[in-house]
Amino acid sequence: MLFSVRVHAADPPEWRQPFPPFHIAGNLYYVGSADLAAYLLTTPQGNILINSNLQSSPGQIKQSVEKLGFRFSDTKILLISHAHFDHCAGSAQVIKMTGAQYYVMDADVPVVESGGRKDFHYGARKDLWFAPAHVDRTLHDGDTVSLGGTTLTAHKTAGHTKGTTTWTLDETEGGKTLHVVIVGSPNVNPGYKLVGNTAYPQIAGDYRREFQVLKSLPCDIFLGAHGGYFDMKTKYDRWKSGDRDAFVDPAGYKAYVGDRERAFETELKRQGGH
Numbered sequence: 001m002l003f004s005v006r007v008h009a010a011d012p013p014e015w016r017q018p019f020p021p022f023h024i025a026g027n028l029y030y031v032g033s034a035d036l037a038a039y040l041l042t043t044p045q046g047n048i049l050i051n052s053n054l055q056s057s058p059g060q061i062k063q064s065v066e067k068l069g070f071r072f073s074d075t076k077i078l079l080i081s082h083a084h085f086d087h088c089a090g091s092a093q094v095i096k097m098t099g100a101q102y103y104v105m106d107a108d109v110p111v112v113e114s115g116g117r118k119d120f121h122y123g124a125r126k127d128l129w130f131a132p133a134h135v136d137r138t139l140h141d142g143d144t145v146s147l148g149g150t151t152l153t154a155h156k157t158a159g160h161t162k163g164t165t166t167w168t169l170d171e172t173e174g175g176k177t178l179h180v181v182i183v184g185s186p187n188v189n190p191g192y193k194l195v196g197n198t199a200y201p202q203i204a205g206d207y208r209r210e211f212q213v214l215k216s217l218p219c220d221i222f223l224g225a226h227g228g229y230f231d232m233k234t235k236y237d238r239w240k241s242g243d244r245d246a247f248v249d250p251a252g253y254k255a256y257v258g259d260r261e262r263a264f265e266t267e268l269k270r271q272g273g274h
């Protein structure tokens with residue numbers, strides 16, 4: 001299989017394994033682990049962090065930010081890809097360490113504020129609960145987040161969670177504008193009910209809408225909530241050997257979205273949906 005699907009019950013070693021932080025484009029940097037992606041946007045008015053990852057991750061993220069020469073305490077806004085513990089369990093700790101404001105997509109707000117207890121699928125899984133965190137601003141589809149001249153757009157791409165968010169922004173590199181897409185998650189996890197799901201009746205329709213949105217987004221730099229989505233390690237090796245365009249991959253983005261859409265449609269059919 002070309003693209004791996006992450007199983008949330010597992011805790012693969014690469015989730016905790018440190019990874020060298022690196023510059024992606026403009027004011028955008030990678031500060032996550034070997035697979036759990038976190039992104040830093042630096043601005044003259046402070047920084048934006050996307051994803052706090054596991055409850056144990058904030059210390060590692062702080063180290064990565066400092067290795068790049070920035071201060072973790074300059075983090076003013078915290079955003080997430082979606083309200084699963086591998087992307088948001090560290091939020092309470094990040095907020096405590098930095099005083100950052102927490103902005104979350106509307107339908108993911110109850111999940112992060114309940115520490116995972118209100119997740120439509122994993123709510124009863126105590127082993128996946130995390131420290132609840134207060135949300136300062138509720139985001140809606142198409143909202144923008146701005147700080148110090150940097151503006152991100154929040155695209156609601158629900159299905160994987162009810163408020164899964166794909167972030168887009170433009171970066172300028174060598175006089176060229178590059179469209180950045182940070183995919184929230186297009187994956188159908190094992191055990192997800194796409195048909196007759198009383199906890200999430202509109203789940204299949206939301207996934208369908210997500211794929212329409214993802215296909216409509218212009219993408220030069222392809223990123224996502226997990227390094228595995230965009231083959232980070234291979235691209236990082238190219239980046240290290242001097243290829244500063246290693247993360248520019250519009251064809252890889254299209255192929256990934258197409259592959260995930262086919263996987264969704266196959267699973268929907270298998271469950272008797274159409």
Ligand SMILES: [Zn+2]
Binds near residue numbers: 008082084160185
């Ligand atoms: Zn997830």
